[in-house]
Amino acid sequence: MTAAGANGRFYASLGLLGGGYVVLILAMVVADLCYTTPDHWWAALQSHEIQYAIKLTLVSCLMTAVLSLWVAAPLGYLLSRTHFWGRSVLETILDIPIVLPPLVIGLSLLILFQTLPGKWMEETTANRLGFLVAYMAVPILAALFCWPILRTLSRGNKTALYLPAIALVVAVVLRMSGVGTSIAEVVQARYGTRITFQIPAVILAQFSVSCAFAVRTMRVTFDQISPRTEQVALTLGCTRSQAFWLIALPEARRGLVSAGTLAWARALGEFGPILVFAGATRMRTEVLSTTVFLELSVGRLEAAIAVSLLMVVVAVGVLLLMRTFGLRGGIA
Amino acid sequence: MILLDKVSIRQGAFRLDDVSLTVPTGRYGVLMGPTGCGKTSLLEAIAGLRPLVGGMIVLGERDVTRLTPGDRGVGYVPQDAALFRTMSVSNHLAFALNLRGERRSAVEQRVRELADWLAIAHLLNRRPHGLSGGEAQRVALGRALSFRPKYLLLDEPLSALDETTRGSIVDLLDALRKAGEVTVLHVTHSRAEAERLADVCFQLNNGTLTCA
Numbered sequence: 040m041t042a043a044g045a046n047g048r049f050y051a052s053l054g055l056l057g058g059g060y061v062v063l064i065l066a067m068v069v070a071d072l073c074y075t076t077p078d079h080w081w082a083a084l085q086s087h088e089i090q091y092a093i094k095l096t097l098v099s100c101l102m103t104a105v106l107s108l109w110v111a112a113p114l115g116y117l118l119s120r121t122h123f124w125g126r127s128v129l130e131t132i133l134d135i136p137i138v139l140p141p142l143v144i145g146l147s148l149l150i151l152f153q154t155l156p157g158k159w160m161e162e163t164t165a166n167r168l169g170f171l172v173a174y175m176a177v178p179i180l181a182a183l184f185c186w187p188i189l190r191t192l193s194r195g196n197k198t199a200l201y202l203p204a205i206a207l208v209v210a211v212v213l214r215m216s217g218v219g220t221s222i223a224e225v226v227q228a229r230y231g232t233r234i235t236f237q238i239p240a241v242i243l244a245q246f247s248v249s250c251a252f253a254v255r256t257m258r259v260t261f262d263q264i265s266p267r268t269e270q271v272a273l274t275l276g277c278t279r280s281q282a283f284w285l286i287a288l289p290e291a292r293r294g295l296v297s298a299g300t301l302a303w304a305r306a307l308g309e310f311g312p313i314l315v316f317a318g319a320t321r322m323r324t325e326v327l328s329t330t331v332f333l334e335l336s337v338g339r340l341e342a343a344i345a346v347s348l349l350m351v352v353v354a355v356g357v358l359l360l361m362r363t364f365g366l367r368g369g370i371a
Numbered sequence: 372m373i374l375l376d377k378v379s380i381r382q383g384a385f386r387l388d389d390v391s392l393t394v395p396t397g398r399y400g401v402l403m404g405p406t407g408c409g410k411t412s413l414l415e416a417i418a419g420l421r422p423l424v425g426g427m428i429v430l431g432e433r434d435v436t437r438l439t440p441g442d443r444g445v446g447y448v449p450q451d452a453a454l455f456r457t458m459s460v461s462n463h464l465a466f467a468l469n470l471r472g473e474r475r476s477a478v479e480q481r482v483r484e485l486a487d488w489l490a491i492a493h494l495l496n497r498r499p500h501g502l503s504g505g506e507a508q509r510v511a512l513g514r515a516l517s518f519r520p521k522y523l524l525l526d527e528p529l530s531a532l533d534e535t536t537r538g539s540i541v542d543l544l545d546a547l548r549k550a551g552e553v554t555v556l557h558v559t560h561s562r563a564e565a566e567r568l569a570d571v572c573f574q575l576n577n578g579t580l581t582c583a
Contacts (some may be wrong), residue, residue: 273440289457
């Protein structure tokens, strides 16, 4: 047997094994396509309930992906770069959402919001969200916005110390001028809501599971980036924080895109926790995965398949977009 | 002056005890020794990247033992150059100056000056990906010297280069030595490099440092 022949057979056997799985996926999609017609699609897209579910799905998945990255990047960096007592315990805790049945996550969230802290949070978002946004979120955002300007003007590295002072001044100005009260009233009227069985529950349920996958991805990403570049940055005058923001995070761009995509895709497919924690109320907490369940439960198989195919199209479209544009000019 | 006074380092099972050395101000020190004897650890300790378990490090007149790496004012060139993959060569040379809030015109002037001296002006818009080993080491050297440090630490910067490229970078280092503006500690395995560059030469063997 020649070496070329042996190599060919080796790759053919690999292709055969992997190809079987690819064929299975495609066969499922083709079977769905054969079962539905353009009329079913059109009817599904015309439905107000399904239009609402599409919008809520896209918004909640995007928010879940952003929140997951917001948590996963620092946590992954911490786990990768530091050694501290109890790190293995922390890693095990972070794996719980991955190994637990999704339904249990939903049930646990529901139970959590029956406890005192959970009830306090519900009461806060329902009655004091506007106040929190006007006098905490806005001042903090204003301080963060002013920070780079202040840094440029003062040419110093200690400007982080001014952040709380700026936030406090902004909060006082908002209070004295009455603008804060107006912001609080508008935000409270438009967005003040309880959490369980409302839209925030959809996002929290998706986030609880998706974030664990994003953390794992970011941990592996930072493990693969040599800490040497950050060390050099430290000798050049960076603080640890600057080395993270200016060196580690840009170098982790590929991992950020992967983690964000994974969190988004995981959120799209989430069903169990949403059903338990947010319910499946039409025009309120219905996302596409719950639409499939609701349509199936009333015997509308065609509509369920049309929505399933819609999910396939949306997922493939977003994944392709992320892979094409997210990694353009990517880092080797 | 770079002064190590009875410096002790631990890392897992590895230990280095009571190492002392002095590189006089403006001189070029070369540190030699077998692989794994702790040369890189010593350099990292001077740069502030590795904590000491004992002893003192003095740069000039200043005890820097407890200072952060950024406060020591030391330029550091690691063996693998460790360039920032997302930044252009120009940004590498400007990085430390921007951190210090230097004026844009001063930064641009310094970048041009370094690029001309290191013969990398044609690479200023390139990213590290695709640079040759010699080009990467020139960029790393420029980055380390950009903020005009008084001390420079070189960790086997020429070990992965071919003979011709190595020769051209040795010429650059020799020019640096002759200028005498920077006190250098250079780790190498090469006897030829040591003979060409060293004002003072140290040998580290089995935890004992001797003046060669």
